[in-house]
Amino acid sequence: MENKSLAGLITEQQNPDTVDIDSCSTEEILIKINNEDQKVADAVKEQIPAITALVDAAYAAVKNGGRIIYIGAGTSGRLGILDASECPPTYGVSADLVQGIIAGGEKAIFAAQEGAEDSFDQCIKDLNERNLSSKDIVIGLAASGRTPYVIGALKYAASIGAVTGSICCVEDADISKYADFPVEVVTGPEVVTGSTRMKAGTAEKMVLNMISTATMIKMGKVFHNYMVDVQATNVKLEKRANGMLKKLLKIDDEEAHDLFAESGKNVKTAIIMHIMNMDKTNAQKVLEEADGHISKIIRTGV
Numbered sequence: 001m002e003n004k005s006l007a008g009l010i011t012e013q014q015n016p017d018t019v020d021i022d023s024c025s026t027e028e029i030l031i032k033i034n035n036e037d038q039k040v041a042d043a044v045k046e047q048i049p050a051i052t053a054l055v056d057a058a059y060a061a062v063k064n065g066g067r068i069i070y071i072g073a074g075t076s077g078r079l080g081i082l083d084a085s086e087c088p089p090t091y092g093v094s095a096d097l098v099q100g101i102i103a104g105g106e107k108a109i110f111a112a113q114e115g116a117e118d119s120f121d122q123c124i125k126d127l128n129e130r131n132l133s134s135k136d137i138v139i140g141l142a143a144s145g146r147t148p149y150v151i152g153a154l155k156y157a158a159s160i161g162a163v164t165g166s167i168c169c170v171e172d173a174d175i176s177k178y179a180d181f182p183v184e185v186v187t188g189p190e191v192v193t194g195s196t197r198m199k200a201g202t203a204e205k206m207v208l209n210m211i212s213t214a215t216m217i218k219m220g221k222v223f224h225n226y227m228v229d230v231q232a233t234n235v236k237l238e239k240r241a242n243g244m245l246k247k248l249l250k251i252d253d254e255e256a257h258d259l260f261a262e263s264g265k266n267v268k269t270a271i272i273m274h275i276m277n278m279d280k281t282n283a284q285k286v287l288e289e290a291d292g293h294i295s296k297i298i299r300t301g302v
Contacts, residue, residue: 009144009170011196015189033198036191040202043185044210051207054139054165054181055214061137061163062097062215069130070100071153072141073117075197076167076204077102078109080141083208089237091221092229098212101126103149120152127153134161139211142166143200145173145184154178167207169200183207220293224248228267228294232260241267249274268294 006012018032044051058068070080081100088095103122104113116122132138138157140150145168154164155178166179169187176182185207187199216222221229226248232238238260244267245256251274263270263280271294272283290296 006144006146009146010186010188011143011169011190011200012194013189014193015191018191021191033191036199037202040185040187040199040206043187044203044206047183047185047207050181050183051210054183055211055218057163057165057181058137058139058211059215059218061135062219064135066133066135066137066162067096068098068211068215069127069132069136069138070098070141070208071123071127071138071150072101073103073108073147073149074112075201076141076143076147076150077104079201079204079208080139081109083205083212087212087216089231089233090227091216091219092231093216093219093221099130101130101153103147117147117149120148123149123153124156127156132157132160132162137163137165139165139167140175140179141168141204141208142173142175143169143196143204145170145175147175150175151178167204169196169203220291220296223268223271223294226267228271229292230267232265232267238265241265245270245274268292272297 021029021032024032062068070084072080077100081102084098084100087093087098102108104116107113108116138153140154142150151174154166154175157164158178164179165181166175167183168175169185171184171186173184176184185203187203190196190198192198221227226244228244230237230241232241242256242260245251245259246253248271259270259274263273268287269280269283272278272286273280275298276283276286278286286297
């Protein structure tokens with residue numbers, strides 16, 4: 001296995017546009033940071049074909065009964081956990097469907113665990129604790145594209161027949177060689193040399209947003225551009241759910257409130273009840289038959 005010198009990576013190079021940042025005013029520092037951040041979206045845009053392939057693979061895994069498992073170290077690992085943890089409340093999926101694993105375990109979420117990213121073996125134990133199967137997709141996250149913990153995870157996942165993907169911020173990365181669906185978002189030298197929690201971290205977060213959001217849309221978790229599978233677990237989310245029903249169905253506050261209650265506080269069920277003039281039981285049945293896709297139900301007319 002080739003393991004490139006860290007010093008030779010573009011993420012570790014000195015940025016010529018920020019060499020004087022330590023002599024700048026507060027506003028000048030922020031302008032320089034913002035100028036660099038503006039380059040991130042363009043770098044992600046260049047990788048849309050690769051991200052498309054990764055999303056389609058993730059969706060296929062989920063449709064086949066598998067899970068999406070992000071794995072990384074440091075900032076990359078934390079970003080994977082963040083994306084995974086936001087899927088259940090936003091889209092009503094189980095906490096098991098999208099998971100994040102970080103080198104060093106739960107303690108590493110809050111404080112750096114030195115040396116954890118260098119273990120080729122610990123990643124196997126961590127994946128086995130999640131009962132990794134050939135139905136899952138494992139997506140390795142590493143800004144540098146060379147983290148041993150992530151490479152080991154991808155190699156092990158492939159060895160048991162799981163699909164693999166990767167996200168990094170350098171070209172021709174080591175982890176890309178072990179991924180079925182690699183994504184390389186080249187964000188260039190950081191504002192502060194080697195501080196990959198900045199542009200590289202932003203790029204990883206943007207790609208993770210794309211993966212989880214696009215997968216959930218394809219799963220029928222969105223109608224128009226509303227997150228209709230949101231779980232109304234508090235007052236704020238109940239208000240959001242009622243607001244969705246008002247806007248999507250063009251009904252007033254009272255109708256939305258009553259419909260939401262009749263549906264068992266389920267936005268998708270409420271929408272089908274109203275549009276298809278069905279009771280709760282039949283609406284739930286129709287949704288199940290259509291894999292939860294409201295647009296599919298409306299197109300076919302059931």
